[in-house]
Amino acid sequence: MTLTEQDAERFSDNIIKLRRERRLARAALARRADIGADTLRLIEKGIRAPRLDTLLRLADALEVDPGALLKGLRPKGLRP
Numbered sequence: 001m002t003l004t005e006q007d008a009e010r011f012s013d014n015i016i017k018l019r020r021e022r023r024l025a026r027a028a029l030a031r032r033a034d035i036g037a038d039t040l041r042l043i044e045k046g047i048r049a050p051r052l053d054t055l056l057r058l059a060d061a062l063e064v065d066p067g068a069l070l071k072g073l074r075p076k077g078l079r080p
Contacts, residue, residue: 003073008046010072016044018062018069032061 003011019029026044030037035054042048043058050058059066 003049007073012044012046014069014071018064022062029061033057
């Protein structure tokens with residue numbers, strides 16, 4: 001998935017917000033999602049966009065619909 005800088009920031013904000021609401025440390029979420037802690041750190045910093053399987057694992061680990069992680073992102077064709 002390729003994200004604009006703004007969408008990468010929104011995506012990372014969504015993950016961080018949900019992780020904190022569940023009182024999970026980054027390492028704990030990474031373990032639950034079965035991804036590397038460094039991978040999650042890069043995603044949360046907006047440096048790396050997750051693959052679809054990673055996005056689904058994160059949603060499952062956070063016990064949310066995958067759409068919750070994409071909240072506020074816009075398809076490229078709909079940019080103002």
